[in-house]
Amino acid sequence: MPAAPLSEPTLQGLILQFHGLLESHPDCPSEKEIQDVCDTLYAASLLKEEGRSVRTRVMLAPPDAFADADGPPDGIHAVRFTVPAKLTANEIKRLSPAASFFHSVVAVWPDRDKGLRIWGILNTGPRWMNLVAGGRKPLGNDVPYPIIHVRDPGWLLFYEGYGLIAEWRGREFHGPRMDVFQSRLLSDRFAHLRRGLVSEFDPGCLVPTLDDESYAELAHLISLQFVKRIINLVRTSGHGGSLVFLPAGEEGIETATRWIDCKYSAMPDVAGMRFRKLLQAIIRRVGQLCTENSTVEDAWHVFRNSRDPELDRLEEAFFELARFFSDMMQVDGALVIDQRLCVIGFGGEIRVDRNVFQVGQAHDLDGTHVSSWNVQNDGTRHRAVYRLCSVEPSVIGFVISQDSHVRMIASLGDAVTFWAHTVV
Template sequence: MATLTPAIRPVTSLAGPEPSLASLVAQISHMVGGREDSPDLGEIRALCDLLYTASLLKEEGRVVRARIIIAPPEGFTAQEGPPDGIHAIRFASTHAFTAGEIKRLSPAASFFHSLIAVWPEKDRGFRIWGLLNTGPRWLNLMAGGRKPGGITMPYPTIHVRDPGWLLFYQNYELLAEWRGREFHGPRMDVFQSRLMSERFADLRHRLARESWSHRLPETLTIEAYAELIHRIALQFLRRIVSLVRSSGHGGTLVIFPMKRNAEESQSAAERWIDCKYLASTESAGNRVKFLIEAMLRRLGELCPEGSSVEDAWSCFKKSTDPELDNLEESFFELARMYSDMMQVDGALVLEHGLNVVGFGGEIRVDMNVVHVEQSHDLERTQVSRWNVQSDGTRHRSLYRLCAVEPQAVGYVISQDGQVRMIANVNDTVTFWLHTAI
């Protein structure tokens, strides 16, 4: 089998030397070392090459998509299982570890629920010894969700995500990506950026004050409730983006500030976007606000007096309270509805309260934007100039919008799964690449 070595193209690195396939192989070797039958560097390198080859294949017209774990068979039991454990199904005899076998087995090992388990055998190299059922909770770490990601994953995993795209993880932490001809470290979680916190600060404090007037439990302070509003809203946005990515369609999401006062003749959204499907004011915003207030109230009831934000957030993520479960299901069903609106050509337009302005939106900004920067860190301390001509219509139209409306924040999800957050910072249109599963 021909070795597929990526042509390394330097990108900005934030923590130490830029990763390479050689350094990643050494890191994986360290993670699985210490046993007589542990794979050597050559075997791990061959495994990476083979998985890259598998990513380029198709199974009955479908893209090969799978998660592979490098782990010994005795590392898991058959008695445990999701949602709090991992269920191991061992094959009676191991199977050849080839690109074709990964292709054939991938439909039985759903990307979102299972892993293909491999480990070397003496003088035979890597072999496929079984399947591991993890359940989908691990997605909550990146895709938005209340339940924790499950138990610790003690062995490295490699995601065959799309053609020519591998992602390398240690305990659900992204180590590096091999994509096409590029090899680089993990991108950023844009939902943790200070920009997102600052743009939504007025909204969450206003909602917290309004909800407080409705007599939220005093087990938490109004400041704690405001921070919880922010975190819950970000979970909602994560889920929308994740659902659009999994659809393979792509889309654009734009979030505008609300009208500052009733005297304004037009909102910013109405000024710059024509929505084919415009939502009436009465139907747009009440559902999101109602669900967030209900979650806050229930959290306040579940938390003991004097709980901190982190105490309350831990309760939110881990509680098995039926009422909170029902509210979460309602909240994320609403996120699914929003993601479905993005299947229509044009942008989904929201205001800061996450209420729908409309969808099928056409951005109508008559100007050219020639200067766009890519930020290589969340705080925009390391940037590089970007050639806008290399981007498609969705990106360029959102660049123009952010140039004339500095408070707007946009997300573009490409058909290939790439996610960008776009905003205007200090009169410069900037984008961030978001870490995606």
């Protein structure tokens, strides 16, 4: 379930929202205790555990909230300590390796007159990452408790269940950034290609459980999962990288030849169409598994929840291809692909001889609220993609920083604009 928006983008507003979420429990933490949790976790984020930054997730939930027999992938497996530990920054640091960031959380709750205590570790499994990393499997049961991510030094992210509601980084406290994959720009720029993908099927290949427009929209939703997976794999590698989408076919190759020197260029052969062929196979199989007169929402539910062996096999192939793409981004330079997700080359050096001093920062998905941004605040990856978008308005770029921030960059009207993407 999506989280309720944070009504006041301040730490005090967050504390009030978390307290409202927990106040139905007779022994719930007070507002002061919730603030103590936030302060303690911020302090923990600045520590090192055997030379590594502390990275973990912490849930505010009572020990009796989880059934003894539950566990991933659909439930939560609770390991309760016989003697709860006092909540301190050092205790969080010591426990963080046992509560793997992507698989488990540290559980915290008040213990009568003893104050806040760490009462156990909860194994959630990694499916929650599907929200940002792409993936077909459903998340499992909803978690109606606050979760705080200790992400990096001085960086906390606050969740209501699995919905991000606020971030605290350095001196800044603000609401969540945008999920750029929900933007109209992405949908509109690729609309003709997904309709073309559906039209390529021979008559009778797509069963009429969905109409052509629904098949096209399903292709769009699944394609976004693929790109999310690429970007998340690069983010979690700690390397950073750039991904640029050029026009499809010969136009894209000509654009690359004009503006980008790829150290490694790919042959424009049938092997380059693997993404497209896998996507067609997936939407065809989902159509076969749908009932008559299904909607896009019905088809998406089938895609996410079906245990069909053929769909499982296609998913494995699909996301292995995403990993292959992300590995190419480990080489210095941009991964250059066209809008059909055919690889043009990688290790790409963008060589646009044009200065771009100001770009726009969009504060909403449609780009109706834009402020001016001085590009001198950014690194070489960002500035290179800004220059490319300034001369090729059809290009869309994604830049992943080494500190895990993600931006989508494109021309909007006559101006180069970026969107800061929500990350975990």
